[in-house]
Amino acid sequence: MSVLTGKELRIVGFLCNWCSYGGADTAGVARATQPTDLRIIRVPCSGRVNPLFPLKALLSGADGVLVSGCHPRDCHYSAGNFYARRRLELLKEFLPIVGIDPARFHYTWVSASEGPRWKQVVTAFTDRIHKLGPAPKFQDAVPSYDMPDLAPVAPLRNLSCGANPALEDLKKQLKEALSDDHLFCVVGWQKSFDGLHATPLHMRKPEDVDKLIWGPFNVHSTANMIPQLVNDAKAAAMVGVKRGDPIPPAKKIGVVVKGCDGKWLVELLQEKLIDRDAVEIFAMGCNGTVSYDRIIAKIGAGKRIDSVEGNGDTLRVVADGQEYSLSMKDVAQDKCRACTVPNAPVYDHFAGDPVKVSEDAKPEAAAILAYLDGLTLEQRMSFWRGAIERCIRCHACRNACPMCVCREYCVADSREPHWVTQEDTPVNKLFFQLIHALHLAGRCTGCGECNRACPMGVPVGALKLHAARIVRALFDGYQPGTKLEAVPPFLGYEVEEKNIPEHQIEGA
Ligand code: FES
Numbered sequence: 001m002s003v004l005t006g007k008e009l010r011i012v013g014f015l016c017n018w019c020s021y022g023g024a025d026t027a028g029v030a031r032a033t034q035p036t037d038l039r040i041i042r043v044p045c046s047g048r049v050n051p052l053f054p055l056k057a058l059l060s061g062a063d064g065v066l067v068s069g070c071h072p073r074d075c076h077y078s079a080g081n082f083y084a085r086r087r088l089e090l091l092k093e094f095l096p097i098v099g100i101d102p103a104r105f106h107y108t109w110v111s112a113s114e115g116p117r118w119k120q121v122v123t124a125f126t127d128r129i130h131k132l133g134p135a136p137k138f139q140d141a142v143p144s145y146d147m148p149d150l151a152p153v154a155p156l157r158n159l160s161c162g163a164n165p166a167l168e169d170l171k172k173q174l175k176e177a178l179s180d181d182h183l184f185c186v187v188g189w190q191k192s193f194d195g196l197h198a199t200p201l202h203m204r205k206p207e208d209v210d211k212l213i214w215g216p217f218n219v220h221s222t223a224n225m226i227p228q229l230v231n232d233a234k235a236a237a238m239v240g241v242k243r244g245d246p247i248p249p250a251k252k253i254g255v256v257v258k259g260c261d262g263k264w265l266v267e268l269l270q271e272k273l274i275d276r277d278a279v280e281i282f283a284m285g286c287n288g289t290v291s292y293d294r295i296i297a298k299i300g301a302g303k304r305i306d307s308v309e310g311n312g313d314t315l316r317v318v319a320d321g322q323e324y325s326l327s328m329k330d331v332a333q334d335k336c337r338a339c340t341v342p343n344a345p346v347y348d349h350f351a352g353d354p355v356k357v358s359e360d361a362k363p364e365a366a367a368i369l370a371y372l373d374g375l376t377l378e379q380r381m382s383f384w385r386g387a388i389e390r391c392i393r394c395h396a397c398r399n400a401c402p403m404c405v406c407r408e409y410c411v412a413d414s415r416e417p418h419w420v421t422q423e424d425t426p427v428n429k430l431f432f433q434l435i436h437a438l439h440l441a442g443r444c445t446g447c448g449e450c451n452r453a454c455p456m457g458v459p460v461g462a463l464k465l466h467a468a469r470i471v472r473a474l475f476d477g478y479q480p481g482t483k484l485e486a487v488p489p490f491l492g493y494e495v496e497e498k499n500i501p502e503h504q505i506e507g508a
Helices: 020-029 052-059 081-096 114-134 165-180 206-211 223-237 260-270 292-299 366-373 377-388 396-400 428-439 450-454 459-474
Strands: 011-016 039-045 066-070 105-109 183-191 198-203 252-257 279-284 305-311 314-319 322-326 349-351
Touching: 011 020, 011 052, 020 039, 020 066, 020 114, 020 260, 020 349, 052 066, 052 081, 052 428, 066 081, 081 105, 081 260, 081 292, 081 377, 081 428, 081 459, 105 114, 105 428, 165 183, 165 206, 165 252, 165 279, 183 206, 183 223, 183 279, 223 252, 223 260, 252 260, 260 279, 292 314, 292 322, 292 428, 377 428, 396 428, 428 459, 450 459
Parallel strands: 011 039, 011 066, 066 105, 183 252, 252 279, 279 349
Antiparallel strands: 183 198, 305 314, 314 322
16 A cells, blocks of 8 residues: 555654755655655754664654754764764664664655655655554563573683682782872772672771782672762862862772773773773783672572682582582673683783783674574564563662763653653663663673673663674774773764665665
């Protein structure tokens, strides 16, 4: 049936004021016959189109979304459409992971004089949406969360849980640094309530350094405390300062880092969320960290941990008087298996020898991504519908994320704009996770802290891994957190993008 005579579907169009809105107007003034399914939202520039706009429209019931701006090099603000192109391409590639057909989203360029081209674009896109039919609604998908036991990928290097002989060197470096009073504190890890857990350690005096531990239980991030501690140090420096006095320099924050903590620091430095001068970085090569879930799966839940001892590849755990011998290969975190950066990329002090990973080591796709790739769009939607039902909106995933830095202004809590409601609905819960994943695109270092923090076992990290995979493919293998001098991909653009095709729509 012709799109001009069939039942209307819901298509949302975001058109830049200066070109495409003018192009649509030109087509209208010329009385060009067009389908009437499109509902236009005028925006100042395609660069204003946050990928969350089309995403929200698609999750709220739109059958298709079209974004159109000025042709490359013609943007009224010179580069808005170059930035938009990168973000919109990411969105297009991202949609299938949650079961949304990427053909329902299209972005293109139409100038104000191109009335006939506008007519072609809108007719062809409407035609495409009519062929696809009404979009499946996420809330109506049949929940199906029967994820099989996924075999973890093979580690890229030897993982070990034995004592690191360089720990004494590290402690010596820390004691020396703390004895000359230029550090506000140094953040590291100390033993927690049992031998399987570590908790943050704030070292202020040389004697505090004796509590420092290093090993497979140093799981949580030290980096996500740094921005707040930098502010604390600045506030402490201002104590007693009178109006008109010069502002005294703040003390530095010391931080002990593994490779992944080092990547977070690089991201925080790249985004200018902390100054390089404000931190002193103490690094040591990492031999891998453990997954508590895997240990509990081996020894059983609810046991009292009597003792834990690591030796080479073997972790000996005595729980409720019974001894368990666990191989690091079996209980290591997935991120450690795929890790190619066991040493912090940036540091001031390094203890011991760096851990080596073969230069041509290429991590396999995470098991969860391989599993999702094997599902149809419909099955993926059902998977996420089932998975997200478990979410209790505790925001532990957000709070554990070292790169989730706008906590006080988080869109999850914002009432203006009101992106997500407090309703306990699958769409709201999924939308929050998609916002998180898209905000982290090009920034997420793949630490898996969101997965680890989730008390309900929702595999939200898969969304970020998928976004990271797209970023690697679009931007020549870009890996966040590995190069301090690199420009994060969504903060820049190329006039000719090597890996972003000019999408043509059939018939236009
Ligand atoms: Fe049209 Fe920037 S003004 S895309």
